[in-house]
Amino acid sequence: MKAYCDMCQRPVQPVRRTGPGFWILAILTGGIWLLTYPLKRKDTCPICKGKLR
Ligand SMILES: [Zn+2]
Incomplete structure (x- = not known):
């Protein structure tokens, strides 16, 4: 399912965000x-790592 990114101004394939906090918790x-x-x-x-609506 595609979502529209305002920042890139194009439809993108949404991905799951795994920030540093995620990996720190994974280690802990x-x-x-x-x-x-x-x-x-x-x-x-996936392109600008921005939050999609
Ligand atoms: Zn984007």
Whole structure:
């Protein structure tokens, strides 16, 4: 499902955002946090890493 990115002004394929906080939590929980990855919403533009509406 495509979403429109205002910043890029084009339709993009949304991706899941994995910021530094995600990886820090993954390390702190011994990888258990990685199990939450599929639960994350796909709301990030792959080009500008901006939040999609
Ligand atoms: Zn974008």
